[in-house]
Amino acid sequence: MDRLSSFLLRHLAHVERRAVRRLAVRNGLLTMSTSIVDGHVVGRFRPAFDPSHLTGDAERDRQWVRDHLAAFLIEARQDDHGRPVLVTSVPAWPVHLARRSANEKNTDQARVAHAVRVVAEAGYKPSVKPMATLLLLAAAMEQSGVSLRDLGAVLRQPAPVFSVAVLADGFERALPQLIENTGIVPYGPYTGVAADFAFNDDLWRWVDSETRRVVLQVPAGQTNRPSRAALRGQLLRALADGTPVLAVSETHNGVPDQVDLTCDVRLTGAGIDRLLIADLLEAVYGSEAVMRHDSSIVRIDAGALTLDDLAIAIRPGRPILSSLDALAGLAALNREDKEDGNADKNAGASRRLITQSPSERRGQTSQDGGNRGDRTSSTSTSSKGKRKDSSRHKPTGAVVIQPEPDDDSSASTAHPGLRVESLTGYGAAKDWALGLKADLADYLGGELPWSDMSTKLLLSGPPGTGKTTFARALCNTLQVPLVVTSVSTWLQGEYLHDVLDRMANTFAEARTQAPCILFIDEIDGIGQRASASRPYADYWNACVNKVLELLDGAVKTDGVIVVGATNRPDQIDEAIRRSGRLETHIEIPRPDIPTLASILAHHLGSDLDAVTASDAQVGGQP
Template sequence: MRTATVDGHVVGRFSPAFDPSHLTGDLKQDRQWIRDHLAGFLIDAPQDGHGRPVLVPAVPAWPAHVARRAANEAGTDPVARSYAVRVVAEAGYKPSVKPMATLLLLAAAMEQSGVTLRDLVALLRQPAPVFSIQILADGFERALPQLIENTGIVPYGPYNGAAVDFAFNDDLWRWVDSETRRVFLQVPAGETNRPSRAALRGQLLRALADGTPVLAVSETHNGVPDQVDLTCDIRLTGAGIDRLLIADLLEAIYGSEAVMRHDSSIARIDAEALTLDDLAIAIRPGRPILSSLDALTGLAALNRDDKKDGNDGDKAASSRRLITQSPSERRGENSGDGCGSDGRTSTSSTSASNDRDKRKSKAKPTGSEVIQPEPIKDTSALTALRVETLTGYGAAKDWALGLKTDLADYLGGELAWSQMSTKLLLSGPPGTGKTTFARALCNSLQVPLVATSVSTWLQGEYLHDVLGRMADTLAEARRQAPCILFIDEIDGIGKRASASRSYSDYWNACVNKLLELLDGAVKTDGVIVVGATNRPAEIDEAIRRSGRLETHIEIPRPDIPTLAGILAHHLGNDLDVVTASDDLLGGQR
C-alpha cells in the first residue's frame, strides 16, 4: 500500500505484489486461486502484549512463481492491477451470517422506532447513556453484546461488557488484551439470570453516577427491567426474524439474482420460528442456495415441534410447583388414614391427594436420592451413626445439636423457621467426613435426607434442563419437609463471570438460579440446606451471604485424639480386644 492525496484526503492506494497475469477473469476461480497460493498472507499475524506482531510462526515465504517482476511493473495493465486487488480483498473476506443478521435486526428496530444513526452516535458521546433494546429474535440477547465487544461497529470504543450481576467496579475504562476498553453495564433480561430489583437498582445507581453506559437487551416481551425501561434515553423495539431479513442475508451471500429466482421458496419459510443460530447454521458461504433454503425450512419445522413439546413440559412443571405444602399440612395428611374429624372419609382430601400423586408421577427425574432416617431404639448405643456419636467435627457438631433443639421447638409451634440457622456450608479436605456428617444429621434429627450434587444437576443436556433439575430438586425437598437438602460438590456451580468471557451467560444463569433457590425468593420453610465442598474459595461470594449459606464451618483433618474417637466409633466393643496387650492374649514378648 502507498498513500496518495485525493481531493485533499490522504487515502491508501493498493497494488498487487504478484503477477496479475495468473488471474483468468473468472471471479470465483480467481478467488480460489488466491486462497490456494496466498492464504498465509490473508491472515493477520499474532501480536504480543504490546500490540507488536509476533513472527512465530515465521511469515510465509513468497511463492517465486507468482511474484511480479519489477521490470514489467510499468507495463502491467492498471485495470488488471485493480481487478487483482479486488480479488485479494474478496478472498480474504469471510461473511459471518450471525453478526450480519444482528445488525439487520438492529437497523430494522431503529427504523421502526424512528431513531437515526446520528441519534445513537450523539448519545454515545454523552456520559451514562441508557439503551433499552427489545427485539423478538431468539439469540439476540447474547449476539448484540458480543458484536459490540468483538467488532468496532459501535463508535467511541472498543468496549468491554460488565454483567450487572457481576462484581461491578467504578472504572470507566478497563485494560483488556493490551488495549483500553470502555466499560458498559449489561443488564440481563432473562428471568433465570436477572438480579433482584434492589440489586439492580444499586448497580444502576453506581453505573450512572460514574458515567458508564447501560445496555439492556431483551428477546422477549416485557423482558427489559422497569428501572431501565423507564429511564432509558433510547428505546428500540423490533419484530424479530422475518422473510425480508432472510432475503437480505441470502442476497449478501448469493447476490440479488439468486434471491429473485427463489423468491417463492423464501416466501414459504416460517421465518418467525427461526433463531439467529439457525440462520448461521443454514446460510453458509460456499453451499448452494437451495441447500440453505431447505435447511431453513427444516429448522423452522423442527423448532415448531420442539416448542410444542416444550409447552407441554411447562404445563407439567407448573403442576409440580402447585403441590408445595407446609410441614403442618403434610403432617396433618400423613397422621391419619384419610378420615376427617368426624370419622368420615374426606372426598376432597382424597381427590387432592390423587391429583398430587398424578402430578408427582409426571415429575422429571432430578437425580437426587431420598434417604430416610434410621430409627434409633437405643440412644446410648455408641456405634449408631448420629451427630452425638461423631468425633472431630467441632463447630459443625455444635451447630447440629443446636439445630436439633430448634427443630423440636419449630415442630412444637414455639419457634419460627426464620429464627433458626438452617443453611450451612461445610468445607474440608477430601475424606474428612462431610457426607458422613449429612447422614448422621439425618439420623439425629429423624428427618429425610435429600442428597444431590452439582455434577448431577449438570448432567442436563441444555441450560433449561440444568436449571429445571435445580428447581425440581428443591421441590422434591419441599415435598419431604421437614428434611435436609445435601448438595455435594457445590463449588462446581462456579462463580459469576464477566459478560465478555465465553459461556458466561450459562454459568451466570446457574449461579443466579442457586441464589434464587437459597435466598427465600422461593419458600424454603422446613428445608435444611447443607452444601459440601473441598474448595470453598471457588464458590461465588453471593452464595455465602446472609440468608444463603451464611454459616461456614471447616472440618480439619483429624488429629490423634480424633482418630482414636473414630476408631472407637467403628470398632465398638472390639476396641478392647484390639488394644489388649499380647500378654493378656497369651502372646510372648
C-alpha cells in the same frame, strides 16, 4: 445497501482488524509505539519480522503470514469459564525467519505499512452472524428513527436503558455476543451480567486482562426471566450504580414492562427479509455478484430463516450460488417444520433444552402447556394468568433419612451410634453443629426465633474427609430428618423446566419435613454465572438463579437447615456464598495422625482392646 448499514459493516471490519493487531503485539509479531498527534494518542505498529519476506502482493503475502506465523494470531487458551489461561512465553519464533529489532530504523515506510496491513488481514476472520446481527440492528434503528448520534449520546450518559425487539430467531443471544466480542459499541469494552438475584456492584470489571464496562442484561424469555419484584430490585440497584441496562427480545411484546416503560432508547425491527439477505451477500461477495443473482434472492423465503441459517449457508470463499441454494433449502425445511406440528413436537422431544434457542424453548413450553391431557406438566396457567402448582406429585430424586433413636443403649454396644459428639477431626464444623443443637432446642421451646439461628453451612474439603458422614451425624444429633439430594440428581431432568422443577420440589419436600436438614451434595456442579454471550449461558444462569432464589426463600422458611458439600469451593458462584445463603463456610482438612487414631477407635469400639492387646495377653512370647 444504505449508508448506515455500509458504515456499520466497515466499522465492524475495522475494529476486528484492530483487535488482530493488538493480539499480534501481545504475541510478539508486531511492536507498537505511541505518539501524540493533534492531541490524540496514536499507536504506531511495526513488524517484528523482516518485511523483505513479503512480495507486495496482498493475497500471496496474507497466505505467507498464515503459513509461517499463524501461532502469533491465535488467542490464548481459555479455561472452562472463558478466562484466558496465562502462558509463560510467547509462541516460538520460526528458526528460518530473522527477528527484526524493535529499534531498527527502516526508511521504507510503505513496506512497513504493507506488512502491518497484511498481518491484520491474515488474522481477520469475517463472521457472517455478527454482520447479519449488525444489519438487523441498523434496520431497527432506521425503522425506529434513532440515529447513531442519538445512540452515542445516550451511551455517554450514566445508567442508560435500552430496549431492542427484533423478530429474528437467535437475535436474543446474537446481540449480546456482538456487543461483548467485537468492541463495536463505543465507550466499552463491555461484559454482560445476567439479571439475577445478586447483582455485582462493580461498574467496571477486570475481564480477559482488560477493564470492561458491566451491562445488566435482562432476559426476555419466560423461562429465565426473574419475577417482577426481583427484576425491579435489580434495575434499581443497577441504575443507582450507573450500570447500563439492555433488554433484547425476539418478539415485540417480550421486553419486560419495567424496562419498556423506562427505557431511553427503544428499537423495533421487522427481522430477516430479502433486503437484509441481499445486503449480507453484498458484504461478502460484492455488489456485482448480487446484481447477477437478484432473481434467485427474490425467490428465497427469508421469513423462515434464522441467524444461524445465515451463518451456516453464507461463508466467505464459498460460491454465491452454493450459498443461495443452501438458503432456499434451509428456508423450505424450516417452513415444513413449522407447518408440521406433530413432526416438530416429536423432533423436539429428542433434544435437550440446553441446545435450543430461546424462541424454541418458548415454543416447547407453549406446546407442553397446550397438551396437558397427554402428559403431566410441572405447572399450569389459568385464564387469569395465575400459576397453579401441580409439581409436588413429581419425583425429586431426594432421599429422606430418619434419625436413629436418641437413647443411651448405643453407648454400650460394640459400635456406638453416629453422632456429632463422637466425631473427631471436624473442628469448626463440630462446634457449629453443637451450637445449632442448643439453638434448635431454644427454637422448639419458643425462646429463639429461627432468623437468629445459623442454619446455612457450606462444607468443603478433599474427597474422603467425611462431609456426607457429618450430615448423617448431624441428623442423629439434632434428631430431625435428613433430606439428601445432589446437583447431579437435579440435572437428570430432560428439559430446563424439569431441572428447575426438581430443585424447587426438593426444597418444597424439605419444608414438609421441617424441622429437617437439606443436604445438597456436589453443589459446585451448579457452576457459576457466565456472560449471556457464552454458549449455553442462559441454561446455567437459570440454574444458578434458581438456587439463589430457593436459598433466599429458605431463609424465610422456619425449620429448614441447608448444608451444601463440595470438593471445589472455588467453583461455586460467589452469590451462593453471600449473606443469607451459604454464608458459613467451613473447610474439613485431611485427618492427621491423632485424628486417624481417634477415627479408628470410634469404628472399632470394644474391639479396640483386642487389637491393641500385647502378645503376652493373647498367648504370644513376652
